[in-house]
Amino acid sequence: xxxxxxxxxxxxxxxxxxxxxxxxxxxxxxxxxxxxxxxxxxxxxxxxxxxxxxxxxxxxxxxxxxxxxxxxxxxxxxxxxxxxxxxxxxxxxxxxxxxxxxxxxxxxxxxxxxxxxxxxxxxxxxxxxxxxxxxxxxxxxxxxxxxxxx
Numbered sequence: 001x002x003x004x005x006x007x008x009x010x011x012x013x014x015x016x017x018x019x020x021x022x023x024x025x026x027x028x029x030x031x032x033x034x035x036x037x038x039x040x041x042x043x044x045x046x047x048x049x050x051x052x053x054x055x056x057x058x059x060x061x062x063x064x065x066x067x068x069x070x071x072x073x074x075x076x077x078x079x080x081x082x083x084x085x086x087x088x089x090x091x092x093x094x095x096x097x098x099x100x101x102x103x104x105x106x107x108x109x110x111x112x113x114x115x116x117x118x119x120x121x122x123x124x125x126x127x128x129x130x131x132x133x134x135x136x137x138x139x140x141x142x143x144x145x146x147x148x149x150x
Contacts (some may be wrong), residue, residue: 001116003064004028006055008014009124009134010047010071013142017041022051025130026058033058036137038145047138048074049104056111065117070124070131074108078119083109 005027012020020042026033035054039047048071055067069075077083085104086092091099091106099105122131 001064006067007130007134008051008069009138010051012044016043019142020047021138021141024051024055025132036141038141045073047135055081062137063115065115067117068120068122070122075119075121117143
C-alpha cells in the first residue's frame with residue numbers, strides 16, 4: 001500500500017461568514033503536490049474540513065495516509081472517536097443538537113474509510129514548514145480574491 005503524507009490547513013477572514021480558503025500538500029516518494037481552493041461565505045472549520053476532503057480526493061487508489069492538521073476539530077473527531085458516535089447517533093450530539101458541518105463530515109468519513117488514515121495534530125504557526133506552506137496556500141486564496149475584487 002502506498003504511503004502518503006498530507007498536510008492541510010484552512011482559513012477564514014471574518015469567521016464565521018467571511019471568505020475562506022483551504023490548502024493542502026500531498027507528499028509521496030519525494031514528490032509534492034499543492035492544492036488550494038476558495039469559498040466566498042464560510043467558516044474556518046468548514047475550510048479545515050475541505051482541505052482534508054480535497055486532499056484525500058486526489059488519491060486514486062487506497063493508500064496509507066498520515067494527515068497532518070493544526071485543527072483539533074478535524075483531528076479529534078477521528079482520533080477520539082467522535083465521528084463514530086456521531087454516525088451511530090444519526091449525526092446528533094450527546095445533547096441532541098445536530099452535528100455542525102454534517103455534509104462535510106460525511107464526505108470526509110467516506111474518504112477516510114477508503115484509506116488507512118492516521119490523523120496527526122500539529123501546532124499551528126509554530127514553524128512547521130509544511131503547515132506554514134498550507135497556511136499560505138489557504139490565506140493566499142482569500143487574498144487573491146480580495147485583490148481581484150471578489
